[in-house]
Amino acid sequence: MTVAITVQAQPSTGRERPASLLGTTRSFVERRAIWLVLLVLIGCAGLLSPVFLNPINLFNIVRQSAVVGIASIGVTLVMITRGVDLSVGAVISLAAVLGAAVMGGQDGNVAQAVAMTLLVGTLVGAINGLLIALRGLPPFILTLGMAVAVQGSNLLYTGGTAYGVVAPGYRDVVNQRLGPVPLLVLIFAAVLLVGLLIQNGTLFGRRLYLVGGNPEAARLSGVNVSRTLFLAYTCSGFTAALAGLVLLARSGVSSNFAGQGYEFDALAAVVLGGTTFEGGKGGIGGTLAGVLILLVAFNLVNILGLNFNAQLVLKGSIIIGAAALYRLAQRRD
Secondary structure (H helix, E strand, C coil): CCCCCCHHHCCCCCCHHHHHHHHHHHHHHCCCCHHHHHHHHHHHHHHHHHHCCCHHHHHHHHHHHHHHHHHHHHHHHHCCCCCCCCCCHHHHHHHHHHHHHHCCCCCHHHHHHHHHHHHHHHHHHHHHHHHHHHHHCCHHHHHHHHHHHHHHHHHHHHHHCCCCCCCCCHHHHHHCCCCCCHHHHHHHHHHHHHHHHHHHHCCCHHHHHHHHHHHHHHCCCCHHHHHHHHHHHHHHHHHHHHHHHHHHHHHHHCCCCCCCCHHHEEEEHHCCCCCCCCCCCCHHHHHHHHHHHHHHHHHHHHHCCCHHHHHHHHHHHHHHHHHHHHEEEEEEE
């Protein structure tokens, strides 16, 4: 005997589509919230000072963000893997001193100085990566210790005084403009593009998220976790050294403490951009927005006539506010 079963379709209430649309809209806003904040800040700055929206001034802001921005790209790759790199500031200082020392005021030594500086910075990052990947040392403690060791080595090398002379041709080339666009902006854009290509278009970039999301699951899936960590920290050392060379071109002065505080600026930009210490999420695109927010906020402080101490208060408030917002978002999830 055959039993026929008829299933009657329930009439549509018309609520499914709006609910789905609402969820999609909210998800889009949450993903792009950092850019909305940036637009609001730019709007406020434009209202406070008509000069702010001048293209030359906007290019200058991006130019000023080059040092932090370049260093933040490497830090982003590290933080995607649940790591952190606190040696960035010390490497920036070392790069500025070493670059000036090798140049010795001679334009003919520029290529050698750039190559040696990038090599040394990459080596520092590689040592961080080896110790973290192969020995399982905590990234926070290790990179903090590395920062102290690098800074101490720098002071021993220079005797604690200004050391080396920047080649005038190096400064002239790096600080020139192509029309209204500073060359530093183009350098920053090139490094940013390479970082985005690595993050989104390579197997290494995909593995960063796998390792950050769940290292054990990544290992069981055949991902070489140690190699991925090693490469992430090596990239961070390279970008920190490159940031030091950019800073040297901007300032024109070799200083033992040129990079002091840049590690915290980089961390603030990365966290603002959505790459948290929990790993497996975020990216370089968000970091760019975080860098620009910091620079526009500091520019606002200058427009308002507040001093450097107010900038520090603002910087700390931004970091605390970002941490609170991300914690709130995690609870909602």
